[in-house]
Amino acid sequence: MSVGIVMLVHTALDRAEQVARHWSDAGCPVVIHTDVSVPDKTHRAFQDSMADLPDVRFSRRHRCEWGTWGLVAASQSASELMLTEFPDVRHIYLASGACLPLRPVQELIDYLKARPQTDFIESATTADVPWTIGGLDTERFTLRFPFSWRNNRYLFDRYVALQRRLGLKRRIPNGIVPHMGSQWWCLTRQTLSAILSDPERSTYDRYFSKVWIPDESYFQTLARQHSRQIESRSLTLSKFDYQGKPHIFYDDHLQLLRRSDCFVARKIWPRANRLYDAFLTDEASAMKRTEPNPAKIDRIFAKAVERRTRGRPGLYMQSRFPAQPRENGLTSSEYSVFQGFSDLLETFEPWLARATGTRVHGHIFAPERAEFSQGETVMNGALSDSAALRDYNPRAFLTSLIWNTRGERQCFQFGPRDNQRIIWDIAKDPNAQISVISGAWAVPLFKSNQNFSDTRREAALLQQIESKHLEILRSNAAKARVRIWTLAEFVEAPMEPLQTIIDEISPQHTQSGLSEVPKMTDLTGFGQFLQSLKNQGMHPYLTGNFPVTHDPQDTQTNLRKPYLVR
Template identity: 75%
Template structure:
């Protein structure tokens, strides 16, 4: 009878009875405190159901609202009853009705008997750890909190603001330094009795009664006055998420709990039949005798928190979707955007597919439809080529395409005739590789058979749109990999930029291009641009394009061969 169990029960009384009997069968006396909010009839039935167990007692009831003094008062009364009725108890273990022993109780008893003067209680100053969630660290010890944070949040916040504004501060009682930690402790009789019988207890109780969440600071602070050997850790596995809410363990956490090597876990779902069956009625399945090490599963919890708060790149979650900048990466993978290449080269898309092995689409954001590779009308994820559906949310269209085709590089064409709303999304996406040959949109106009007045009007419109696009791509906030060439400089030496682009896509081993795309016939294009200038439209995005470009290889007559006689 070296270990006594204090249980704070609020709900799921049936499970609490099951666990209390488990503790008692191992020879541990149990003192149960039942929240005063539990109806009297339900409480009486609970007491009657445990009347046959001689080592179970019930302490005076308190109302235990979260973050209030009632939880400390309940622990005090139950601990006093334990020390009074069971003089052989050496350690008192505080647990809740939703706690579940993970190892045979005999192992806990043996573990504590080997450490008769060690107190296991998480205890650290607010300056040393960043545990607190809610914005109150040291202030929880210097302000007053007459209103419930959960039930009267507005009054709670306003009263805190008022105290800050007027400079109100409570004095911490001399001789103590506020500490914080988990409320689930295991204290020796000497330390616990010294706290409960302290001559200054009324002064300390009066002070902590107005501390915010005193159950995480009362025993954690006062144990520092009397304990000769504190191990600042809890023997109870209790994990919290990024909002400070406890993780709940379900049936599928069975193997995870086994790996923790902890004696007790909190908080167990009341309907987790598999967990209660495994840990309360299966001694053969108990864990090996080893030091409790919740750190073994900390990596899993850290990964779960990261997944919940940041998610996976390119996958938008309900918790982050409305907030721009909360996404963990705009898209799920790298992709390439080509502007002007399909206009400048004939059959550019099949050439690029052969050269890179990537999935190469046409103008995904074209005015008529999304031009998927191979002329498909529906692609992965049931994405339709319907322009109206796509333009309802073009950013989501791109995000879904890249998510549904993970593992395959996507390339597509873009230009001033396409939906311009997506351009800024490209530019701020680190996954985007954007290559632009400015002014190449004029090549289809040059080859068309339209009236020149219509061509001039269309050219002025497209140039204005592309100029705005280029301004966005040159913004200091751009995170994409952007390359921009004027048409004039690009056609001077097209192989070098093509080689750079292909190498950057990097799906195949780097090699020199053995096949070049066939460039459109630009004979007369310079004169076409000059005609636009003559009509008052200045096509400057093409660069310095000569009216009659000099041939690349002068057709000079070949030199006559001459012989050297020996």
């Protein structure tokens, strides 16, 4: 009793010969199918290279194109030759030229000998598993697919669309229930011979020849008709990415493959010399005897798929440049945006840095330059303060700033005078904490010494810009944490907003309350300034209900004090 190996080969014939010799040296008969696309001269040289192996045969050749019937026909021809030429074979193991035995072949022989009636073939209905990728699950069994998806994709898609539009459906023969699974199986002699000698084989072959990807459903379906005992799993480690393409194993996957405890793995890179040297070896240096368990490394593959499809938040790469439905967050960590605070509070930036231990910038989207903290001109990641470079892609600028300074919270100022292209990105960023004093842009205008007509015109423009900004922040699409106070509300009771902000940024710095507060600019006469704007026809409604006569001493006397202030 032995195990027969059926190998489907189409490329890297030198590696296929190396693996075939490994199987043969362990006492396993080998039947090789070579794709008809391989030139005859190359195929004859391949045959001659293994002429010294008495238990190696070559089957009739077929054209094996992905997703077509040729792969099933090749498996049938090679299996028939195996059953005819080697009557002592009890199990037939289907492999490819890119497969690599990971454990001593004798372990596989012993494992199957202890399970003489068991077929190892992944077999599940389309309703039970979400494996199918590309929109064709049950339709692959009810529509016809005479055209190659790879070589005639236009005709493939149009013919599928035509069948859907006309409502055409195929009848599944003899009431069989289509099953799907990995094409790499290991069947007993009894089951395989029953499939190949089934009186209805011509009917099944005719039906499956027009099924989409029949090599993943033909044997998987018919084994259910003839098998005594099925274990719905493959003994071959075969992993696929999110697009349904097989993972390729390279030299640096050596330890990963050892952890799988599987008998065979595919798909191996032909130049992975380290893998071939490590596994095509003697029993003493091979893997330990244990139950094959590819699930042990499923978590690693799941993480790889997630990293490939979603990436790390705030990190872009050539293979995963951000797109609206695929991006995994604009930024990598939390940051704070302050609008109007530095206009009203003269020492706000140094005070915030001391109170929270964060890095506090000025207006990094200011029209002249990016105002980095402490007047720096270059930030981590070689970010320049050049406005031209920043404005070429403001979104990438913000993402890079947060990514390259991760581990240190960033805070910066923003206002209606700054580049407004970044507003939507910040508003939709869950990592952003946005605090706004609406109407605070009026304070620098109040302090300026320009003509009142110019002041009125600029105030109208700034209010229009800020109004649109606040509309975005209040929209349903905004995911940032937003707090908005009017200027009048903030001036009336500044301690509570400041304490709330500090608590959220760095609660450990304020367990006993604020010990100091930033200095507020002198607003004497500011109420009359706002009234003058109103008298000129410009209504500064974003400032709130600011009194015409404002006495800072009264505000200090009536301050609410929810926290202890030393």
